[in-house]
Amino acid sequence: MFAYVIRRILIMIPTLIAISAITFVIIQLPPGDYLSTLIAELQSQGENVDTAKIDALRAQYGLDRPMIEQYLVWAWGLLNGDFGFSFEYQLPVADVVGDRLFLTLVLNFTTIIFIWAVSFPIGIYSATHQYRWGDYGLTFIGFIGLATPNFLLALVLLYFANVWFGTSIGGLMDPIYIDQPWSIDKALSVLEHLWVPVVVIGTSGTAGMIRRLRANMLDELQKQYVVTARAKGLSPLKTLVKYPLRTALNPFIADIGNMLPQVVSGSAIVSMVLSLPTTGPMLIAALQSQDMYLAGSFLIFLALLTVVGMFLSDLALAWLDPRIRLGGGANR
Amino acid sequence: MSSARRGPVPHYVNKAPFDPNVTEVLTPEQERYYMATQWQLMWWKLRRHRLAVISGAVLAFMYFSVVISELLAPYALSTRNTDFIYAPPQGINLFHDGEFVSPFVYGLDYELNMETLKREYTPNPDKVQPIRFFCFGDEYKFWGAFDGSFHIFCPAEGGTLFLLGTDRLGRDILSRIVYGTRVSLTVGLFGIIISFVIGIVVGGLAGYYGGWIDNLTQRIIEIIRSFPELPLWMALSAALPVTWSPILVYFGITLILGMLDWTGLARAVRSKLLSLREEDFALAAQLMGAKPKRIIGRHLLPSFMSHLIASATLSIPSMILGETALSFLGLGLRPPITSWGVLLTEAQNINAVELYPWIMAPVVPVIIVVLAFNFFGDGLRDAADPYR
Numbered sequence: 064m065f066a067y068v069i070r071r072i073l074i075m076i077p078t079l080i081a082i083s084a085i086t087f088v089i090i091q092l093p094p095g096d097y098l099s100t101l102i103a104e105l106q107s108q109g110e111n112v113d114t115a116k117i118d119a120l121r122a123q124y125g126l127d128r129p130m131i132e133q134y135l136v137w138a139w140g141l142l143n144g145d146f147g148f149s150f151e152y153q154l155p156v157a158d159v160v161g162d163r164l165f166l167t168l169v170l171n172f173t174t175i176i177f178i179w180a181v182s183f184p185i186g187i188y189s190a191t192h193q194y195r196w197g198d199y200g201l202t203f204i205g206f207i208g209l210a211t212p213n214f215l216l217a218l219v220l221l222y223f224a225n226v227w228f229g230t231s232i233g234g235l236m237d238p239i240y241i242d243q244p245w246s247i248d249k250a251l252s253v254l255e256h257l258w259v260p261v262v263v264i265g266t267s268g269t270a271g272m273i274r275r276l277r278a279n280m281l282d283e284l285q286k287q288y289v290v291t292a293r294a295k296g297l298s299p300l301k302t303l304v305k306y307p308l309r310t311a312l313n314p315f316i317a318d319i320g321n322m323l324p325q326v327v328s329g330s331a332i333v334s335m336v337l338s339l340p341t342t343g344p345m346l347i348a349a350l351q352s353q354d355m356y357l358a359g360s361f362l363i364f365l366a367l368l369t370v371v372g373m374f375l376s377d378l379a380l381a382w383l384d385p386r387i388r389l390g391g392g393a394n395r
Numbered sequence: 396m397s398s399a400r401r402g403p404v405p406h407y408v409n410k411a412p413f414d415p416n417v418t419e420v421l422t423p424e425q426e427r428y429y430m431a432t433q434w435q436l437m438w439w440k441l442r443r444h445r446l447a448v449i450s451g452a453v454l455a456f457m458y459f460s461v462v463i464s465e466l467l468a469p470y471a472l473s474t475r476n477t478d479f480i481y482a483p484p485q486g487i488n489l490f491h492d493g494e495f496v497s498p499f500v501y502g503l504d505y506e507l508n509m510e511t512l513k514r515e516y517t518p519n520p521d522k523v524q525p526i527r528f529f530c531f532g533d534e535y536k537f538w539g540a541f542d543g544s545f546h547i548f549c550p551a552e553g554g555t556l557f558l559l560g561t562d563r564l565g566r567d568i569l570s571r572i573v574y575g576t577r578v579s580l581t582v583g584l585f586g587i588i589i590s591f592v593i594g595i596v597v598g599g600l601a602g603y604y605g606g607w608i609d610n611l612t613q614r615i616i617e618i619i620r621s622f623p624e625l626p627l628w629m630a631l632s633a634a635l636p637v638t639w640s641p642i643l644v645y646f647g648i649t650l651i652l653g654m655l656d657w658t659g660l661a662r663a664v665r666s667k668l669l670s671l672r673e674e675d676f677a678l679a680a681q682l683m684g685a686k687p688k689r690i691i692g693r694h695l696l697p698s699f700m701s702h703l704i705a706s707a708t709l710s711i712p713s714m715i716l717g718e719t720a721l722s723f724l725g726l727g728l729r730p731p732i733t734s735w736g737v738l739l740t741e742a743q744n745i746n747a748v749e750l751y752p753w754i755m756a757p758v759v760p761v762i763i764v765v766l767a768f769n770f771f772g773d774g775l776r777d778a779a780d781p782y783r
Contacts, residue, residue: 081618089627092634195618212716214723215758218742223747330624332720336743346626347724350633358633362626370621 067381075374082370083141086362087134090355098126101150106373118386134307137356141363147356151349156360160345162245164364166253167330167341171368173257174326177265178272179315180300185269186276191303193281202277205270217263217336236340260337268322274312284308313384319376323369332366437701440778447774450767457764461577468570469549469556471533472733476555476565479503481514481751484560487611491523499525502554513586513750523553554747560753562741568756571738575757578734579766582718583711589653591707592659599691601661602668609665616658628717633728648727652714663706667699685746701779709772710763735761 098121126133141146146156188199236252283289284307292302333341342361349358421429421471431439431757432678441447460467485500502522506515532549536542550556559569595619599610628651635647671677672695680690721727722736722742742748748755 077614078618078621081614082621085618085622089630089634089660092631093636191763206766206769210712210766210769211762212719214720215761216737218739218748218755221745222748222752222755225745324620327623331623331626331629332724335724347629347726350630350726358630362622362630365623365626366621369623373621 064381068378071374075370078370079367082366083363084134086359086366087137089312090359091130093353098150137258137359146198146360149349149354149357151354151357153351156357157307159357160360161180162341163340163345166339167334167343167364167383168368169253170260170330170334170339170341171326172221172256174261174264174268175319175322177261178268178322178326179299181265182269182272183315184277186273187280187308189273189277190280190284201273202224205273208266208270211266213263213267214332214336216266217260217333220259220263221337260339263337264326267329268326272315272318272322275318276311278315279311280307283311309344313380316380316383318374323372327365327368372382404733428707433701437778441774443782444482444777446770447778450770453763453767454771457576457760457767458580460573461580463572464577465535465537466545466547467542468567468573469532469558470547470567470570471535472571472574473731474533474570476557476567477559478505478565479555479557479561480563480565482516482555482557482561482565483751484753485518485555485557487526487558491676496523497525498524499551500554501555511750522554522558524551525569526556527551533722545625559756560751562754563747568738568753571733572757572760573737575733575735576760578645578728578732579715579718579736579761582645582652582734583714585646585649586652587707587711588655588712589650590657590660590710591703593645593654594657594705595664595696598661598664599696602665603672603687603691605669612661617663619655619658624655625717625720628652628721629724629726631655641729645728645732648718648721652717656710656714659710660703660706663703664696667702668695671695671698681700703750705772705775705779708775711772712768715764715768716773725781 098117102117137147144157146160148154149156149159152159185201191200192198236249236256262282286307289302289307293299293305297305330347331342331343333339334341335347338344342364346358346361348354349361428436437678441451465471482503485503487498487500489498490497501518502524503516504519506517507513508515516571526548527550530546530547530549531544534542534544548769549554557567557569559567559572561567562571597612601609632648635644639647668691672690677690677694679696685694695758718727718734719736719739722729722734723739725740728734728737735757739755742755742757
């Protein structure tokens with residue numbers, strides 16, 4: 064087990080390096096930098112631009128140095144918890160971001176829990192009641208959930224909440240708590256508002272999970288040992304829970320790897336529509352104004368979220384399934 | 396033990412002519428089945444999947460509409476009806492005063508609600524405006540090249556025909572959705588072609604050669620997959636230069652969608668090739684001196700091409716959704732190019748949506764197309780292996 068963890072961590076390091084490099088290249092892609100945007104803006108307002116001052120600024124932010132050097136400085140800063148400087152807000156990125164990262168984490172984590180909690184009973188029910196009405200109905204709902212893009216769902220929900228209840232379901236807490244320090248009341252308010260985005264983001268993931276769990280359970284239920292157990296008179300519940308369910312559970316954990324990027328993507332755009340104080344809205348603003356370090360930090364954070372999530376899911380899987388733990392990596 | 400028995404064993408051969416058809420007579424149906432090609436079998440199997448057939452028909456209609464958008468839309472793309480801003484959808488009626496008229500709509504009377512400042516339109520039962528069919532109306536340039544003004548149906552002379560209402564500039568939403576179909580559906584198609592080519596080449600190389608090439612591509616795929624899709628798309632499309640013309644942006648977006656989508660396909664190709672290259676026929680081809688390109692392209696790929704097409708069909712909707720999401724956020728296509736996502740940007744303002752809910756209409760075709768692609772792809776995947 065220990066060797067497996069070490070090997071898994073060693074694999075993660077080059078991945079993280081590559082991710083940071085790709086992120087850096089992407090945020091450097093747009094022609095020009097924030098300062099040239101700023102100059103253009105100032106000139107369009109008819110203001111004089113002091114070239115000496117601009118050069119000084121450029122030197123201060125290291126924008127005049129070669130690309131590779133800029134990257135190394137940036138990556139070193141990341142390792143030390145320094146995310147760089149947000150040009151637009153004139154503040155260190157860490158200060159601008161505030162608790163957005165934390166809220167994003169909470170949102171995504173809750174969504175995963177929601178997906179599990181909902182798809183688990185439904186998947187088992189669908190598998191044990193194959194081709195009954197309940198199965199058909201749930202499968203159909205699942206298909207709709209899979210096909211409806213979640214930002215459209217958010218839009219529709221927002222509309223109906225406005226029409227029926229006259230309230231806005233946007234936001235992640237009551238307005239009075241915004242920019243307030245954390246307190247129990249604030250946390251409760253967040254919990255109160257959390258369910259809407261969680262349901263919206265979770266629908267497609269839940270639908271996919273139900274389909275996979277159902278397929279897995281069906282495979283297991285047809286195997287000989289189930290027939291034997293039944294023939295020997297094991298109670299139906301025990302026949303279900305003790306053996307087939309445990310084997311069918313693997314993808315539950317293993318699928319986090321597929322699910323996480325999807326959930327993170329979904330939360331980014333849903334939080335735009337519902338104007339949640341998470342990374343999504345700020346990421347878009349930063350991308351549009353070429354606030355490169357801010358955008359880069361968000362991208363890195365979101366990628367990190369998925370990589371670490373996959374790592375944890377691999378660990379959990381190894382812990383659950385001796386086949387992976389013992390043969391670990393031999394057939395990779 | 397007589398010596399006469401020595402020598403070759405007498406071998407009995409029936410002199411009567413042998414007709415294999417006599418021993419096992421095939422009915423015409425059986426014969427048809429056994430002689431059918433793989434693609435024919437797939438088609439027969441697909442035909443039995445009713446939902447897939449219906450979805451296929453819907454998709455075929457949608458893609459056909461792309462060819463004749465200009466004829467199908469009652470208005471041109473940017474015709475502004477300044478007297479009818481945010482007009483509600485007009486229902487089609489058949490009977491007026493208990494008498495059958497041809498399909499018609501009631502004209503709209505306009506009034507500004509002074510309290511809510513909402514524009515209120517009421518159908519006026521005196522104004523009967525029959526829809527004209529195969530008629531001449533708004534001028535357009537067919538595919539941007541030929542002038543024309545022929546429409547399949549258009550509003551009555553001096554009348555209006557807003558089946559899905561109008562937007563904030565008084566443009567007919569139905570017409571704009573019809574035009575948007577052209578962009579939204581082709582984005583997925585071009586994107587999938589790009590991702591298909593990359594996926595097959597990379598997956599083919601990795602699967603056929605194995606070893607370090609395989610390892611390298613696996614790592615690259617893992618890294619690409621660990622990025623959440625949408626933020627990455629967003630970052631890349633924000634990087635498209637602002638100076639690009641809309642048509643260049645369109646191709647840029649397609650490229651981005653295609654460039655990041657190939658990983659799943661490449662994995663499928665690789666795992667199939669890894670097992671197929673051990674088969675005897677691959678070895679035989681190798682011994683006869685076939686080059687890797689020929690072995691992969693002529694011997695290995697065709698044996699699971701149908702699977703690939705099915706899985707490609709299943710990944711088109713994610714591209715359509717990607718484009719819609721990007722344009723909705725204002726990072727993708729920009730007017731004057733019109734896609735469903737561009738139309739939906741109007742719906743970002745929740746207050747406008749509350750007063751004029753019909754501006755959310757482009758949601759409907761998005762959901763229909765995505766569902767249709769999913770069902771159709773599912774049917775294809777089931778049909779892809781007809782011998783099972």
